[in-house]
Each structure stands twice: as C-alpha cells, then as structure tokens.
Amino acid sequence: MKYHHMTTPKIGLVLGSGSARGWSHIGVIRVLSEWGIKPDIVCGCSIGALVGGIYAAGGLDEFESWLLKLKKIDVISYFDVTLASGGLISGDRLMDFFEKHLGNPDIESLPLPFAAVATDLERGREVWLRSGPLIHGIRASISMPGIFTPVRQNDRWLVDGGLINPVPVSLCRVMGADVVIAVNLNAGLSGKYGQAQRERKRAEDESDDHEKPSNFTGRLKSGFTSLLSQVRSEETDDEDSDKPGIFDVLARSLDIMQDRVTRSRMVGEPPDLTITPRLDYLGLLEFHRAAETIEEGEKRTRSMEQEIRELLNMP
Numbered sequence: 001m002k003y004h005h006m007t008t009p010k011i012g013l014v015l016g017s018g019s020a021r022g023w024s025h026i027g028v029i030r031v032l033s034e035w036g037i038k039p040d041i042v043c044g045c046s047i048g049a050l051v052g053g054i055y056a057a058g059g060l061d062e063f064e065s066w067l068l069k070l071k072k073i074d075v076i077s078y079f080d081v082t083l084a085s086g087g088l089i090s091g092d093r094l095m096d097f098f099e100k101h102l103g104n105p106d107i108e109s110l111p112l113p114f115a116a117v118a119t120d121l122e123r124g125r126e127v128w129l130r131s132g133p134l135i136h137g138i139r140a141s142i143s144m145p146g147i148f149t150p151v152r153q154n155d156r157w158l159v160d161g162g163l164i165n166p167v168p169v170s171l172c173r174v175m176g177a178d179v180v181i182a183v184n185l186n187a188g189l190s191g192k193y194g195q196a197q198r199e200r201k202r203a204e205d206e207s208d209d210h211e212k213p214s215n216f217t218g219r220l221k222s223g224f225t226s227l228l229s230q231v232r233s234e235e236t237d238d239e240d241s242d243k244p245g246i247f248d249v250l251a252r253s254l255d256i257m258q259d260r261v262t263r264s265r266m267v268g269e270p271p272d273l274t275i276t277p278r279l280d281y282l283g284l285l286e287f288h289r290a291a292e293t294i295e296e297g298e299k300r301t302r303s304m305e306q307e308i309r310e311l312l313n314m315p
Helices: 019-034 048-057 062-067 070-078 092-102 134-141 169-174 195-206 215-223 246-268 290-302 305-311
Strands: 013-015 043-047 087-089 114-118 124-129 145-147 151-153 156-160 179-183 273-275
Touching: 013 019, 013 048, 013 169, 019 048, 019 062, 019 179, 019 290, 043 134, 043 169, 048 062, 048 114, 048 134, 062 092, 062 290, 087 273, 092 134, 124 134, 134 151, 134 156, 169 179, 169 246, 179 305, 273 290, 273 305, 290 305
Parallel strands: 013 043, 013 179, 043 114, 087 145, 179 273
Antiparallel strands: 114 124, 114 156, 151 156
C-alpha cells in the first residue's frame, strides 16, 4: 500500500525475536535513519524489545559501540547461572549493566513511543508491556524458556513474547501506526538444520580469531554444571557426529516454533513491508558476532530501498 494521500503517515517499526540474530535490527535502524526515516512508534519482541527499547530511550549509539567490542568471554561473563527452577540464567547481571548505562525510565516517558511483548506463562496469553520500568519490560520479553528465568509481574509469570507473537505487528497497529515496517529474523529457519550447521561452521572457520565453536560452548557449558554436559553435537562420538546436542535441540526447537508462529501471525496481521535478514547459521547465544549481524541488517535494508521509498512516497 502506498500513502499518496497522507503527507506524514505515522510509521511503525516492528523488531522481531531471534536471539543473537537480533543485532541486525541495529543495521536496519541505521540505514532507515540514513534515508531520513524515523519511526513514530517502535514495538519489539524478545531481542527486538531489547534493541527497540534502547533505541526508544536514545541509547543506541553507546550500545552499538559496546556491542562491537564484545568478545566471547564477555558474553559468558554476563550469564549469571542459577540453580533456581525456571531457567539457567537469572539475567540480573545483564539487566544491571543496562540499567547502569541506560537508566531505568518508565516506558510511557520515553521520547519515542515503545512497547514490548511477553507471554503469560500460566494463561498462555500475549501480554503488551506499554508502561512501567523499561528494564523490567525488556527482561520479561527476552525470557527465553529454559534459558532465562521467568519474570514475575503482579500475579503472573512472564516469559519470551516470541512464543505467541514473534513479530508484533498487531501491537504496532493498535498503537496507531499507519504504515508498518517489520523485521522478521525467523524467516526460513524451519527444516534447515543441516544446511545451517554447515554454513555456521564455514563462517566460524573464516572468523578473525579462528576459535572453534566447541571452545566457546565448552566454556559456557562448564558454568551450567553437568546439566549441559553434552551441549554441542561437535562434542559427541564420531559415529554420532551429526547428532544434535542438548543446546542444539533447544535452539532449533525455539527457531522452528517461532518460524511457524510468525508465518501464521503475519498471514492474519501482515505488515506493509517486511525486512528479512538471513542469519540462520548463527548460534543461539553468539552475541559476540555483532559486526557481521549488524552488517546483514544494513545489507537487507539497502536491498529493499526502492520498495521502502515507494511505500512511503519518498523521492
């Protein structure tokens, strides 16, 4: 749909879930800004809520600078392992870091309207977080089942919004967006386990530090005690070299679920335009690979320049 009769359509930007793939949202935002496109509303789910919340609060520049310096060992240092039920990581250390550098403003006071999506664990319902402390809302939205512990809000436990609405177009419409640009990080993930693994290994081999993925995950699993004693398929016996490890199964299950849910939701609630960075080779917790992830977001956005300009009636 083109907005020829609306000189200033209210633009909504929807940033979807996708774990470490989510840094590509930054690349999308950078290119849109370069073209003079600033959204009037930002909605996010999971990692999209994290990036979107930081962007809405005006802290994206500092955050990106920090990300580009992030190393594998730094990622591990923010994973505060807990033996409490509900998840392997409490997330307190990570949220304390964001609060220290970003503050903890209320969502409704942000200079850019923002909302996040979480899931009510008991009722199985979608929860829209449009008010209250920003850090609390982000923490609830990123609570990947089995990884991060759930977040208590009033009388309910909240987990990752990607379980129900990975790309929350509906929320953005309700908040008043006339035109919605969505970023879907889950496109094409289903059924590509073998292909994604091969591509991932190739990319790892070509990385600057040439460190094998098993080294990183080996250090990571040591913090998770014996529960993750067989984290990676690379660590299995030779005859089972293609057999996925515990972490692989969890990661792929989340990917497949969110891909299927995204497809279903976007058929009934389509955005006006969808940007789909392709990072299916990226591991669940490979947050240290920010440079290539941001670059992919930029690349995919630039490839859709004509469609975006036509949509917004830009020269």
